Amino acid sequence: MRQDHLLTAKQLSRADIEAVLDRAAEFADDPAAARERHADKLLALCFFEPSTRTKMSFETAMKRLGGDVIDMGGVESSSVKKGESLADTTRVVEGYADGIVLRHPMQGSAQLASEFVDVPIVNAGDGAGHHPSQTLLDLFTIREHTGLDDISIGIMGDLKYGRTVHSLAHALTNFDVRQHFVSPESLRLPRSVRYDLHEAGAQVREHEELDEVLSSLDVLYVTRIQRERFPDEEEYQKVAGEYQIDADLLEGAKDDLSVMHPLPRVDEIAADVDDTTHAHYFEQAHNGVPVRMALLDILFQS
Amino acid sequence: MTEQELRVSKIENGTVIDHVTAGEALHVLAILGIDGSGGEAVSLGMNVPSERLGKKDVVKVEGRELSQGELDVLSLIAPDASINIIRDYDVVEKNRVERPEHVLGVLSCPNRNCITNQDEPVQTKFTVLRDGVRCDYCENIIREDLTDHIDV
Numbered sequence: 263m264r265q266d267h268l269l270t271a272k273q274l275s276r277a278d279i280e281a282v283l284d285r286a287a288e289f290a291d292d293p294a295a296a297r298e299r300h301a302d303k304l305l306a307l308c309f310f311e312p313s314t315r316t317k318m319s320f321e322t323a324m325k326r327l328g329g330d331v332i333d334m335g336g337v338e339s340s341s342v343k344k345g346e347s348l349a350d351t352t353r354v355v356e357g358y359a360d361g362i363v364l365r366h367p368m369q370g371s372a373q374l375a376s377e378f379v380d381v382p383i384v385n386a387g388d389g390a391g392h393h394p395s396q397t398l399l400d401l402f403t404i405r406e407h408t409g410l411d412d413i414s415i416g417i418m419g420d421l422k423y424g425r426t427v428h429s430l431a432h433a434l435t436n437f438d439v440r441q442h443f444v445s446p447e448s449l450r451l452p453r454s455v456r457y458d459l460h461e462a463g464a465q466v467r468e469h470e471e472l473d474e475v476l477s478s479l480d481v482l483y484v485t486r487i488q489r490e491r492f493p494d495e496e497e498y499q500k501v502a503g504e505y506q507i508d509a510d511l512l513e514g515a516k517d518d519l520s521v522m523h524p525l526p527r528v529d530e531i532a533a534d535v536d537d538t539t540h541a542h543y544f545e546q547a548h549n550g551v552p553v554r555m556a557l558l559d560i561l562f563q564s
Numbered sequence: 565m566t567e568q569e570l571r572v573s574k575i576e577n578g579t580v581i582d583h584v585t586a587g588e589a590l591h592v593l594a595i596l597g598i599d600g601s602g603g604e605a606v607s608l609g610m611n612v613p614s615e616r617l618g619k620k621d622v623v624k625v626e627g628r629e630l631s632q633g634e635l636d637v638l639s640l641i642a643p644d645a646s647i648n649i650i651r652d653y654d655v656v657e658k659n660r661v662e663r664p665e666h667v668l669g670v671l672s673c674p675n676r677n678c679i680t681n682q683d684e685p686v687q688t689k690f691t692v693l694r695d696g697v698r699c700d701y702c703e704n705i706i707r708e709d710l711t712d713h714i715d716v
Contacts, residue, residue, distance in 0.1 A: 347684050368679040370701025374686055389677050391702060454703040 266564060267376045267383040268557065271394040271429035272458065276436040283402050285556035286549070293326060296555060300562055301328035306359035308334045308351065309386070310342065310366040315525060316386050316396070319550035320363050320558075327555055332359055349378045356381050361561060364388075382561040390423040390452075396524055397429040399553040400483070403546040407520045408480045411438040416475055418444040419485030419505055419530060421451045426524040427485055428455050435462035442475045443468045446501045449487065472505070473514075481520045482507070482540075484530050508532035512540055522546050575607070579630045580648040580655075581623040581638070586611050588641050589621035591711050595637055595670055596630065604628050617644060636664040640697065641711055663692050671697065671706075672715035678702035688715070 268274075289296050305324040309317055321331045334340055334355070342351060348371055355362055356379040364372050365386040372385030372392075387393045404410060415434065421427050421443050431451070434441055441464060443451055450468060451459075459466050469475055476482070487505055492498035506529060512519065523531055523543040535541050584592055589608045593599070598606060605626035614620035621642075629649050638645050639661040649657035669687035673680050680688045680701050690697040696707035706713060 345683075348679065348682070349685050366679075367677070368682060369675065369677050369703070370679040370699070373701050374679045374684060377686070388679075389702075453705050454698070457698075457705060 266380075266561070267372070267385075268394050268561065269372045269376060269383065269385045270392040271397045271433040274394070274433060274436070279398065279401060279433060279436060282398050282553065282556045282560060283405055285559060286398075286402055286552040289326075289555045289559075290549075290552040293552070296327050296559070298328040299559060300324070303327070303329035303360045303562060304358070305329060305331045305558065306334065306355045306362045307331055308355060308362055308364045308366075310337050310348075310364075310371075311387065313365055313386070315547055315550060316365065316393075317363075319547075320384075320386070320395075320554050322551050323554035323558055326551065327558060329360075348375060352383070353378050361558065382564075384557070384561070387425055389425070390428075391425055392429045392432075393425040393524075394429045394433075395554060395557055396426045396550075397433045398557060399546060399549045400426070400430055400522065400524070401433060402549050402553050403522060403542055404481055404520065406549075407542060408518070413438075413480040414440040414442065414475075414478050415481040415483060416442045416444055416472065416479045417483045417485070418472060420449050420487045420491065421445045421485075422449045423488070423491065424485045427451070427483075430483065431455055431459060431464075432462075435459060435464045440465045441467070442479070444470070444472050444475065445505070446470065446487075448501075449491065472507070472511075476511075476515050479515065479519055481522060482515070484521065484523045484527070486523075486526070486528055486530055502530070506530050506532065507535060509534040509538055512538060515540070574653060575605075575624050575626045575650055576653055577651055578604075578624065578626040578628050578649075580650060581625075581630075581635070581642075582620070582646045582648060583614065583617060583644045584621040584623060584638075584642040585644065586617065586619040586621055588711070589623050591641050591714060592621070592623050592638055592645075594714050595641070596625075596634065598625060602628075632659060632662075633664075635659075636662050637667050637670055639663045640667065640692070666691055666700075667697060670715065671710070671713045673699045673702060673704060674706060674713055675699065675702045675704040678704065 324331050352375040361382040363384045363386045367389050369389040369391040371388045376383045487502045489498050519540050520542045521540040589610050607624040609622035611619045645661045647659045648655045667690045689700040698705045
């Protein structure tokens with residue numbers, strides 16, 4: 263990777279992505295080989311918003327590389343509660359650790375933090391902005407099942423506020439991928455992401471109904487539509503209900519369609535999909551460990 | 565110099581910003597951070613007849629030669645503006661404003677979830693696009709009503 267930080271998926275070239283995925287595959291095949299690789303390293307986890315998978319998988323990844331983590335803890339128990347700026351918090355933490363994983367509710371927070379520190383910053387979610395390490399594990403999972411070229415991907419749900427969607431869309435422009443975005447009108451991709459996809463010359467289509475594209479898809483990436491995005495419960499129920507999938511609906515899909523989801527899901531993927539060969543979302547979550555091991559390994563070496 | 569501009573006043577030394585889009589003169593002063601507190605004499609002409617633009621605004625700042633870098637940001641709201649540097653009542657330099665690559669600290673980001681709207685020790689930074697500007701932090705694109713976001 264040319265950069266010292268991972269702030270957005272836009273900064274990643276195809277070669278950068280393949281380097282991480284190849285390294286991740288090595289670690290997945292032989293986890294023991296990495297056991298003492300970064301035994302002298304400490305990774306700081308600064309999560310200003312709740313997280314289960316991202317935080318635990320970074321912690322697992324660092325420990326599997328032989329290093330350790332220090333955890334800022336919840337915002338309620340930190341100096342942030344006293345009004346400390348993000349710039350100050352990260353400058354202090356820089357003195358404690360060899361790298362910082364940052365999740366923060368404001369867009370652009372990782373970019374800002376990166377301007378104040380020299381240790382690598384990994385953006386683990388900046389509001390409705392980006393979540394590039396999730397994208398790397400998404401790509402790892404897609405590559406395992408369908409490859410990353412000459413495929414059609416449907417990305418469905420909350421495309422406006424979904425940071426995993428934004429990062430995935432950016433990264434896919436490096437590959438020969440037809441991207442189909444399926445959402446209600448009110449949750450379409452934001453202008454900034456559409457602008458970038460257009461600039462990158464991506465093959466993009468937008469749809470309001472999954473039926474329009476389901477049968478042509480190799481991958482269906484489902485995201486959660488959040489209740490708080492809608493003015494009232496009735497409107498939410500109406501819209502969310504149209505973007506749920508179940509085993510019956512997938513009868514109309516290719517036999518080898520991969521269904522993915524960054525998790526947590528609520529009811530957008532019915533439990534009966536879990537038992538089908540389409541379900542890859544738990545495997546996707548598990549891939550977070552080797553992929554984040556690879557990412558940290560490369561960032562620490564650069 | 566036209567008769568209309570002469571009505572405002574001729575300056576001995578300083579900068580005349582001519583061909584400003586009609587109605588934008590006060591925004592020009594705001595962007596340049598000129599509010600009179602620096603003691604410089606400032607004259608404004610608003611909605612002055614113009615052959616080229618129909619109507620235009622004119623801003624004259626006495627005793628200050630504004631740099632091209634300071635002035636290029638004006639291209640966002642007054643793309644036709646021309647800059648005259650005046651010494652001893654003569655125009656010694658005449659330039660057009662050019663679109664800058666970046667705008668630092670002049671605009672505030674309209675995205676309330678942008679980190680630059682928190683109490684952080686950074687200036688805003690926008691990249692200038694063909695059509696609008698884009699926040700370097702949250703990547704929000706502003707195309708409409710740029711003057712609503714002038715923060716000086």
